Amino acid sequence: GENVEQHPSTLSVQEGDSAVIKCTYSDSASNYFPWYKQELGKRPQLIIDIRSNVGEKKDQRIAVTLNKTAKHFSLHITETQPEDSAVYFCAARLNQAGTALIFGKGTTLSVSS
Amino acid sequence: KAGVTQTPRYLIKTRGQQVTLSCSPISGHRSVSWYQQTPGQGLQFLFEYFSETQRNKGNFPGRFSGRQFSNSRSEMNVSTLELGDSALYLCASSITGTETYEQYFGPGTRLTVT
Numbered sequence: 001g002e003n004v005e006q007h008p009s010t011l012s013v014q015e016g017d018s019a020v021i022k023c024t025y026s027d028s029a030s031n032y033f034p035w036y037k038q039e040l041g042k043r044p045q046l047i048i049d050i051r052s053n054v055g056e057k058k059d060q061r062i063a064v065t066l067n068k069t070a071k072h073f074s075l076h077i078t079e080t081q082p083e084d085s086a087v088y089f090c091a092a093r094l095n096q097a098g099t100a101l102i103f104g105k106g107t108t109l110s111v112s113s
Numbered sequence: 114k115a116g117v118t119q120t121p122r123y124l125i126k127t128r129g130q131q132v133t134l135s136c137s138p139i140s141g142h143r144s145v146s147w148y149q150q151t152p153g154q155g156l157q158f159l160f161e162y163f164s165e166t167q168r169n170k171g172n173f174p175g176r177f178s179g180r181q182f183s184n185s186r187s188e189m190n191v192s193t194l195e196l197g198d199s200a201l202y203l204c205a206s207s208i209t210g211t212e213t214y215e216q217y218f219g220p221g222t223r224l225t226v227t
Contacts, residue, residue: 032214034214034215034216036218042220043203043218043219043220043221044156044203044218045218046215046216046217049214049215051212089155089156091156093214094158094161094169095169097168097169098144098146098161098163098168098169098209099144099146099161099207099209099214099215099216100146100158100160100161100168100169100171101146101158101205101216102158103148103155103156103157103158104155105154105155106155106156
């Protein structure tokens with residue numbers, strides 16, 4: 001079955017720096033890769049996603065890249081702000097039968113001002 | 114449009130008891146997935162329901178079960194509770210259409226087993 005590895009587990013940056021979180025997946029048939037942000041005590045929020053037919057997608061300060069050959073995808077946050085501090089999860093669609101997701105273990109991002 | 118809701122928000126149970134959690138998806142969403150979130154294991158997939166049928170199942174023991182009703186609301190049940198079942202249980206709904214995969218999470222039910 002699908003397996004998702006996520007690195008690093010913790011990441012500390014200064015306000016204004018960029019942050020990059022990387023994930024690898026095992027099933028070459030996977031075609032959907034979302035990223036979720038979870039603030040302390042809150043539900044995971046979908047922040048950006050990418051399909052397998054696209055190499056890169058941007059939304060303001062956030063971008064995601066996908067390398068299907070290497071089976072890895074990355075989240076890039078530019079000009080980080082203290083409110084970006086949270087746990088970020090990458091995920092991959094479990095299989096073609098539904099919308100269930102397999103998640104990475106998460107990255108705790110801390111942005112200090 | 115109202116978001117995904119889950120009840121109850123908090124539960125305290127004793128080992129050996131059973132528990133039922135409820136999830137109401139976003140209006141129009143027909144798929145509901147359940148996840149267990151713990152500090153050590155992160156978000157782990159339990160099962161997915163669509164049109165009252167279990168479409169996918171994660172690697173959890175048979176003590177964990179679920180169902181979906183005709184209005185797309187879903188319940189999950191855990192029997193013979195163990196201390197290790199203490200976790201945040203999240204459900205997520207999706208509209209399920211052609212090339213539509215986005216999942217939206219509820220606030221979760223915090224289960225504590227003593």
